[in-house]
Amino acid sequence: MPKTKALTGGEAVAEAMRQVNPEVVAAYPITPQTIIMEKFSEFVADGIVDTELICVESEHSAMSACVGASAAGIRTMTASSSAGLALMWEILGVASGLRLPIVMPIVNRALSGPINIHCDHSDSMGCRDHGWIQIYSENAQEAYENTLLAVRLAEKVLLPAMVCQDGFITSHGVENVKIFEDDKVRKFLGSYKPNKPLLDVNNPVTYGPLQLTDYYFETKRQQEPAMEEAKNSYLQIGKELSKITGSEYGYFEEYQLKDAKAAIVVLNSTAGTAKAVIDKLRKNGKKVGLLKPKLFRPFPYKEIGNALKNIGSIAVLDRSESYGAYAPLFSEIKNACYDTKSKAKLHSCIFGLGGKNIYESDIESIFDKLLTNKLKDKEYIGVR
Amino acid sequence: MNFKELAKKQQTKKVVSGHRACSGCGFPQIVNAVLASTDDPVVVGCATGCLEVTSTIYPFTSWNVPFVHNAFENAAATISGVETAYRALKKQGKIKKEIKFVAFGGDGGTSDIGLQSLSGALERGHKFVYVQYSNEAYMNTGVQRSSATPYGASTTTTPAGKLHLGKEQFRKDITKIVIAHNIPYVAQASVGNLMDLTMKAEKAFKANGPAFLNVLQPCTLGWRYPPEQTIKIGKLAVDCKFWPLYEVENGVYKLNYKPSNPIPVVDYLKTQGRFKHLFTPANKWILDKIQKNVDEEWDKLLKLCGE
Numbered sequence: 250m251p252k253t254k255a256l257t258g259g260e261a262v263a264e265a266m267r268q269v270n271p272e273v274v275a276a277y278p279i280t281p282q283t284i285i286m287e288k289f290s291e292f293v294a295d296g297i298v299d300t301e302l303i304c305v306e307s308e309h310s311a312m313s314a315c316v317g318a319s320a321a322g323i324r325t326m327t328a329s330s331s332a333g334l335a336l337m338w339e340i341l342g343v344a345s346g347l348r349l350p351i352v353m354p355i356v357n358r359a360l361s362g363p364i365n366i367h368c369d370h371s372d373s374m375g376c377r378d379h380g381w382i383q384i385y386s387e388n389a390q391e392a393y394e395n396t397l398l399a400v401r402l403a404e405k406v407l408l409p410a411m412v413c414q415d416g417f418i419t420s421h422g423v424e425n426v427k428i429f430e431d432d433k434v435r436k437f438l439g440s441y442k443p444n445k446p447l448l449d450v451n452n453p454v455t456y457g458p459l460q461l462t463d464y465y466f467e468t469k470r471q472q473e474p475a476m477e478e479a480k481n482s483y484l485q486i487g488k489e490l491s492k493i494t495g496s497e498y499g500y501f502e503e504y505q506l507k508d509a510k511a512a513i514v515v516l517n518s519t520a521g522t523a524k525a526v527i528d529k530l531r532k533n534g535k536k537v538g539l540l541k542p543k544l545f546r547p548f549p550y551k552e553i554g555n556a557l558k559n560i561g562s563i564a565v566l567d568r569s570e571s572y573g574a575y576a577p578l579f580s581e582i583k584n585a586c587y588d589t590k591s592k593a594k595l596h597s598c599i600f601g602l603g604g605k606n607i608y609e610s611d612i613e614s615i616f617d618k619l620l621t622n623k624l625k626d627k628e629y630i631g632v633r
Numbered sequence: 634m635n636f637k638e639l640a641k642k643q644q645t646k647k648v649v650s651g652h653r654a655c656s657g658c659g660f661p662q663i664v665n666a667v668l669a670s671t672d673d674p675v676v677v678g679c680a681t682g683c684l685e686v687t688s689t690i691y692p693f694t695s696w697n698v699p700f701v702h703n704a705f706e707n708a709a710a711t712i713s714g715v716e717t718a719y720r721a722l723k724k725q726g727k728i729k730k731e732i733k734f735v736a737f738g739g740d741g742g743t744s745d746i747g748l749q750s751l752s753g754a755l756e757r758g759h760k761f762v763y764v765q766y767s768n769e770a771y772m773n774t775g776v777q778r779s780s781a782t783p784y785g786a787s788t789t790t791t792p793a794g795k796l797h798l799g800k801e802q803f804r805k806d807i808t809k810i811v812i813a814h815n816i817p818y819v820a821q822a823s824v825g826n827l828m829d830l831t832m833k834a835e836k837a838f839k840a841n842g843p844a845f846l847n848v849l850q851p852c853t854l855g856w857r858y859p860p861e862q863t864i865k866i867g868k869l870a871v872d873c874k875f876w877p878l879y880e881v882e883n884g885v886y887k888l889n890y891k892p893s894n895p896i897p898v899v900d901y902l903k904t905q906g907r908f909k910h911l912f913t914p915a916n917k918w919i920l921d922k923i924q925k926n927v928d929e930e931w932d933k934l935l936k937l938c939g940e
Contacts, residue, residue, distance in 0.1 A: 272721035301721045306753030313707035317714025320701050343703055447699045448719055450674035457702035458689035
């Protein structure tokens with residue numbers, strides 16, 4: 250029987266890491282990620298996991314040590330947020346370029362400056378084109394399950410993966426989380442079979458060589474089919490995990506979307522708020538719905554485009570900004586809709602930077618404006 | 634180990650010829666000597682720099698041992714990850730054999746941009762050897778000054794001009810910085826004194842914790858001298874006390890070589906184009922300043938070594 254525990258999102262991910270039992274974890278403290286590593290450090294201290302924990306002196310070294318450990322041929326994890334993820338940026342590309350299946354829970358937090366510790370998605374969006382699989386999670390339960398899925402997916406396609414959850418809102422909010430049986434989860438995870446491990450001293454390999462104009466492009470080109478494969482494998486591995494959890498692992502979740510006239514597209518915890526608003530508006534006969542993307546890299550353009558094809562009016566809510574350009578999620582949704590020749594009117598709403606709250610009333614107002622054609626092309630929600 | 638044994642051990646060819654280091658480059662000698670100093674399997678980490686770019690030009694590699702290059706500033710953090718993975722597997726009984734770990738970095742990748750990563754790995758106590766091959770500037774990017782560049786040297790970012798006469802600061806003493814980490818073994822060596830280097834590398838591999846070697850590597854292009862002079866210049870640096878050979882084993886300093894008739898530092902400086910501008914009557918004060926600094930540092934070291 251799965252155990253239901255009262256856990257924060259951070260602790261839920263630590264539980265997933267406990268079940269993964271990676272040989273090496275290298276991490277550095279940063280708020281709000283610390284809640285994961287503090288819990289995991291207790292597992293290490295009590296001998297509940299076999300992990301060697303490297304308490305490095307920076308996130309740059311965290312990811313660098315992960316690259317070394319993963320190349321050595323073992324399961325490797327870390328976790329980060331915000332400035333920590335930004336400091337890793339250079340090595341994120343090394344991890345994906347060397348095809349190392351490192352898994353990293355991310356607790357989304359705003360980037361400096363000004364400095365701010367609260368939630369937005371600037372951190373993970375800032376590295377969305379760096380060759381990492383990205384999965385977004387609405388709540389603690391999803392963050393837990395997505396972490397398990399990410400380990401298998403990363404190892405299948407030899408790409409690193411990050412699993413995102415909202416800083417404080419999810420990471421520090423206590424929810425009932427179902428932790429599935431260790432034996433079942435570990436059977437799902439299987440044992441890790443490394444590809445050309447560095448520690449195979451009888452078959453020496455060179456990791457990280459210099460590739461110039463004659464080979465670099467060819468090597469980078471191979472990351473794209475790996476991402477395409479990740480898209481298929483995500484569904485397959487999701488089906489396997491589903492047998493344990495009963496959850497569905499689609500590319501995205503649709504909520505009251507089929508007959509909706511107006512829809513919101515939003516990532517992570519705000520999707521939960523949107524669902525509550527939709528329930529309320531539906532009772533009043535308003536045909537509103539939600540599309541919550543889960544797999545953001547690789548991005549399922551075709552599937553999302555088809556799901557939104559018949560919606561008249563769509564607001565894409567971004568918790569990050571791309572200054573001087575379309576916001577990250579809006580940009581992808583617009584591309585997806587272009588491919589299906591959708592006639593939908595698309596609106597970009599930026600909200601919640603630096604943890605600014607978004608309320609049910611804000612989302613209700615967006616739906617009202619969508620239904621009455623009053624929403625501007627681009628709006629900032631809740632900013633003074 | 635003597636020269637004959639060293640030559641024999643190098644026949645195991647852990648790193649092979651065909652790399653593209655400059656004619657007269659000092660680091661192939663350093664790498665060969667260090668790798669010959671252990672009979673255990675060895676895994677090599679390397680910072681971005683001359684050594685990495687000349688030995689791993691895809692689809693070729695000069696390395697017959699496992700090799701990992703990650704980035705410029707993180708060779709120590711990277712090898713610490715590899716070493717930890719090894720310990721994890723050894724604990725689980727999945728690896729039985731003894732494996733050694735060594736990271737190579739230039740002075741830029743070690744004393745400058747990689748200093749934090751190095752310091753962290755030393756403090757954490759990973760069992761690995763870190764070798765700084767110090768050619769005293771950013772040679773791979775075209776001879777820009779580093780914190781290891783000596784006073785007065787002309788580099789492409791401290792060119793000898795009308796107002797400024799080369800680098801105007803004394804070099805950072807990375808060996809002392811590493812010693813302050815209280816690790817089991819730290820030593821300074823020169824490519825001009827290979828048997829001394831080999832003796833130190835053997836000790837470094839045997840150390841029960843981190844070990845650090847700071848090895849002087851004259852650079853024919855950056856220092857501007859003919860390629861056949863590398864070993865000779867490496868010896869002169871030692872003989873003029875500019876680059877003392879010493880080691881610190883479990884906190885105890887030991888001077889490994891005391892020149893019986895130390896030569897003046899100008900005899901060393903004049904072999905290299907990077908100091909050429911100093912040899913004018915107007916700039917003699919700079920030569921004097923360098924000599925004074927060498928003497929002072931030497932005296933301090935003698936005291937530390939109980940000489």
